[in-house]
Amino acid sequence: MLKVSTAPHMYTPTNTVKIMQDVIISLIPAGLVGIAIFGLNALITIVTAVVGCVAMEYVACKYILKVKPSTKDLSAIVTGLLLAYNLPCNMPIWMTLIGCFVAIIIAKVAFGGIGKNLFNPALIGRVFLFISFPIQMTTWVEPKLFDFMNTDASTSATTLGILKHAEGEISASNLTSLIPDYTDMFLGYTGGSMGEVSAIALLLGLFYLLYRRVVSWHIPFFYVATFFALTSGFYYYTGDNSLDPVTHLLSGGLFLGAFFMATDYTTSPMSKKGKIIFAIGCGVLTFVIRRYSAYPEGVSFAILIMNAFVPLIDKFARPRAYGTRRK
Amino acid sequence: MKKIKTFTIGGIHPDKFKLSSDIAIEDAGVPEIVTIPVKQHIGAPAKILVGKGDKVKVGTLVADADGIISADVHSSVSGEVIKVEETETGSGYPEKMITIKVEGDEWEEDIDRTPDIVSEITASAEDIVNIIRKSGIVGMGGAGFPTPVKVTVPQGKNVDYLILNGIECEPYLTADDRLMQECSEQIVIGAKILSKALNAKKTVIAVDENKPNAIKTLKKAVGIHKGVSVQVCATKYPQGAEKQLITAVSGREVPSGGLPIDAGCVVQNVGTAFAIYEAVQKNKPLFERIVTVSGDDVEKAGNFRVRIGTPSSYLIEKAGQKSEIGKIIFGGPMMGIAGVNLNAPITKISSGILILKDESAYKPEVSPCIRCATCVDVCPQGLEPYMIHSLIRNGEYDEAEKIHVLDCIECGCCAYSCPARIPLLDYCKLAKYEIRKKK
Numbered sequence: 001m002l003k004v005s006t007a008p009h010m011y012t013p014t015n016t017v018k019i020m021q022d023v024i025i026s027l028i029p030a031g032l033v034g035i036a037i038f039g040l041n042a043l044i045t046i047v048t049a050v051v052g053c054v055a056m057e058y059v060a061c062k063y064i065l066k067v068k069p070s071t072k073d074l075s076a077i078v079t080g081l082l083l084a085y086n087l088p089c090n091m092p093i094w095m096t097l098i099g100c101f102v103a104i105i106i107a108k109v110a111f112g113g114i115g116k117n118l119f120n121p122a123l124i125g126r127v128f129l130f131i132s133f134p135i136q137m138t139t140w141v142e143p144k145l146f147d148f149m150n151t152d153a154s155t156s157a158t159t160l161g162i163l164k165h166a167e168g169e170i171s172a173s174n175l176t177s178l179i180p181d182y183t184d185m186f187l188g189y190t191g192g193s194m195g196e197v198s199a200i201a202l203l204l205g206l207f208y209l210l211y212r213r214v215v216s217w218h219i220p221f222f223y224v225a226t227f228f229a230l231t232s233g234f235y236y237y238t239g240d241n242s243l244d245p246v247t248h249l250l251s252g253g254l255f256l257g258a259f260f261m262a263t264d265y266t267t268s269p270m271s272k273k274g275k276i277i278f279a280i281g282c283g284v285l286t287f288v289i290r291r292y293s294a295y296p297e298g299v300s301f302a303i304l305i306m307n308a309f310v311p312l313i314d315k316f317a318r319p320r321a322y323g324t325r326r327k
Numbered sequence: 328m329k330k331i332k333t334f335t336i337g338g339i340h341p342d343k344f345k346l347s348s349d350i351a352i353e354d355a356g357v358p359e360i361v362t363i364p365v366k367q368h369i370g371a372p373a374k375i376l377v378g379k380g381d382k383v384k385v386g387t388l389v390a391d392a393d394g395i396i397s398a399d400v401h402s403s404v405s406g407e408v409i410k411v412e413e414t415e416t417g418s419g420y421p422e423k424m425i426t427i428k429v430e431g432d433e434w435e436e437d438i439d440r441t442p443d444i445v446s447e448i449t450a451s452a453e454d455i456v457n458i459i460r461k462s463g464i465v466g467m468g469g470a471g472f473p474t475p476v477k478v479t480v481p482q483g484k485n486v487d488y489l490i491l492n493g494i495e496c497e498p499y500l501t502a503d504d505r506l507m508q509e510c511s512e513q514i515v516i517g518a519k520i521l522s523k524a525l526n527a528k529k530t531v532i533a534v535d536e537n538k539p540n541a542i543k544t545l546k547k548a549v550g551i552h553k554g555v556s557v558q559v560c561a562t563k564y565p566q567g568a569e570k571q572l573i574t575a576v577s578g579r580e581v582p583s584g585g586l587p588i589d590a591g592c593v594v595q596n597v598g599t600a601f602a603i604y605e606a607v608q609k610n611k612p613l614f615e616r617i618v619t620v621s622g623d624d625v626e627k628a629g630n631f632r633v634r635i636g637t638p639s640s641y642l643i644e645k646a647g648q649k650s651e652i653g654k655i656i657f658g659g660p661m662m663g664i665a666g667v668n669l670n671a672p673i674t675k676i677s678s679g680i681l682i683l684k685d686e687s688a689y690k691p692e693v694s695p696c697i698r699c700a701t702c703v704d705v706c707p708q709g710l711e712p713y714m715i716h717s718l719i720r721n722g723e724y725d726e727a728e729k730i731h732v733l734d735c736i737e738c739g740c741c742a743y744s745c746p747a748r749i750p751l752l753d754y755c756k757l758a759k760y761e762i763r764k765k766k
Binding site for chain 2: 009318
């Protein structure tokens with residue numbers, strides 16, 4: 001029997017599962033640094049979030065959507081990892097599970113599952129937890145390298161937290177003694193969410209994604225560049241020492257957000273032009289929130305706000321069709 | 328060394344599988360029976376001139392072009408017409424065909440069968456167009472558009488670039504590659520004939536980077552027959568698509584909805600140029616062509632000189648099959664058509680026959696779109712296949728037309744690259760069909 005089908009008769013070896021595998025691989029370095037610095041609790045939170053997300057997606061597909069469970073595409077693992085990376089390491093397990101529920105059930109399945117969600121599920125989960133449990137979500141454990149029972153909740157502030165409260169009250173020299181130096185921030189020896197602390201680990205992940213062509217450079221580059229340009233501009237123009245651009249670049253969730261959350265396929269624009277607009281928007285909003293709002297950090301909100309603009313951006317930032325060159 | 332050129336929007340790099348680029352063209356010989364379709368081109372079927380019992384020779388006109396957009400058909404064998412009736416094509420549709428039982432191999436007397444290369448072009452521009460028309464030549468790259476129409480320049484238009492397409496970007500296929508390696512001089516003379524007919528300012532043969540032998544022989548040939556140049560293009564699919572090739576070579580774009588001549592360009596396949604050489608210089612009508620037989624199920628991939636009307640099964644037997652055939656493709660794996668009929672005849676536009684194993688014959692399972700934007704990135708026409716897909720699923724054909732779906736060249740880059748294996752090309756084709764039907 002001859003088989004017939006429409007063209008093409010061959011396909012790229014890449015598929016959805018392989019893409020998700022690559023994203024998971026790219027997130028491993030940041031996770032390892034998180035565990036090395038924050039110990040066993042970090043590992044527990046990561047495992048809880050991943051298992052929670054996968055289990056909820058499985059149950060939701062089977063009993064709510066009544067479709068073949070989509071857990072095989074590994075996207076729930078990515079959501080779980082990203083959610084965990086956005087949490088402090090000593091989150092109670094039940095709170096992490098609430099985060100999983102909001103991320104998977106409300107932000108993803110309720111919109112129709114993979115590819116249909118308007119907002120980044122992991123960020124929705126994180127922001128929900130942040131608003132519901134502000135104490136736990138801002139209690140940061142002191143970084144201690146290879147101390148696996150690091151449960152000491154002697155709260156350490158994040159760099160951005162110090163900067164936020166520093167405005168006008170602390171002199172420049174005192175500030176320098178309070179915030180970690182660039183090397184510590186670059187390597188990740190600083191307080192914060194477990195996956196966001198190490199710039200080098202996140203860069204490593206980004207390079208892997210770029211090398212595998214899973215993401216294009218447009219969103220990470222324009223997001224970080226816009227933000228860096230704005231902070232440097234204000235730093236040198238106003239002399240406001242709470243805006244040291246390099247400290248800002250390396251602290252908070254900027255790299256995690258710009259490399260792994262803003263580049264999420266489903267919630268970012270399709271055309272190159274659109275991606276650039278989206279990334280610049282994220283950069284501007286992150287700057288505005290960090291500088292002018294009550295919150296020290298603005299990456300999650302910035303990306304979620306820009307997520308809402310994606311359909312509009314897709315409608316107006318179309319690629320130029322061949323043969324329609326403007327004269 | 329001139330710069331390697333390419334088109335600017337999208338494109339992909341599928342595996343090449345050029346199994347037969349070093350295998351010399353072999354004469355497939357004459358089968359016992361040939362079945363010659365009277366419609367091997369775009370346009371009206373040719374009017375049949377013969378009936379059952381008529382004796383024909385190789386090169387005898389058996390069907391006459393019906394109107395401007397049509398083409399003459401010549402017998403490829405000598406023998407007796409045994410049937411003139413509707414026969415199943417490769418895709419399984421009935422079409423008028425002339426079946427001839429072969430007796431010997433007697434050619435029409437006026438065909439020059441000597442191997443000498445005739446380089447002096449004596450025919451006038453007008454004569455050239457007439458000879459091309461009388462020889463039944465159509466675009467041999469796959470489209471099958473009647474060549475006489477393409478070599479008649481509309482009033483007020485000029486040909487700045489005559490581009491010979493030697494790209495052959497489809498995986499597996501090597502027919503043009505072999506022809507360029509073995510008959511480069513004839514192709515260059517064919518180019519000069521076309522150039523004379525079109526009064527072209529520049530004549531360029533475009534070859535892609537991964538055909539080093541063809542580039543070498545062509546460069547030698549353009550050294551002998553002056554006035555033609557060779558342009559090396561990057562190996563990228565669909566470099567051989569007309570619009571993409573024009574952009575690569577000339578830097579111009581064919582306006583949306585327009586023809587290549589609107590950009591001052593004419594593109595002809597190298598196989599067509601070879602056929603034009605044979606017609607004009609050797610008085611030989613188009614009744615044979617080079618066909619690649621390849622695929623993952625062939626024993627010995629090869630290139631054959633085949634008489635039009637030869638059954639595909641005759642060629643498959645020559646190449647040998649490894650296991651039971653899963654799928655037969657007429658053309659390349661990106662744009663070719665899967666056939667239902669192993670006996671389907673070779674036509675003027677058959678560039679290749681691919682036979683695939685059973686495991687390679689299935690369409691993969693489709694999963695939901697993850698909005699990865701790969702389809703947008705790879706589309707060489709700058710379209711948004713994902714958007715066309717969702718519009719067509721909702722029946723919004725007008726909206727699809729607004730985002731230029733009619734400019735789709737059906738190259739298949741989107742469907743090839745989709746990680747969710749959504750048949751994006753099918754939706755584009757459906758949209759084009761429905762929109763054109765309404766007009």
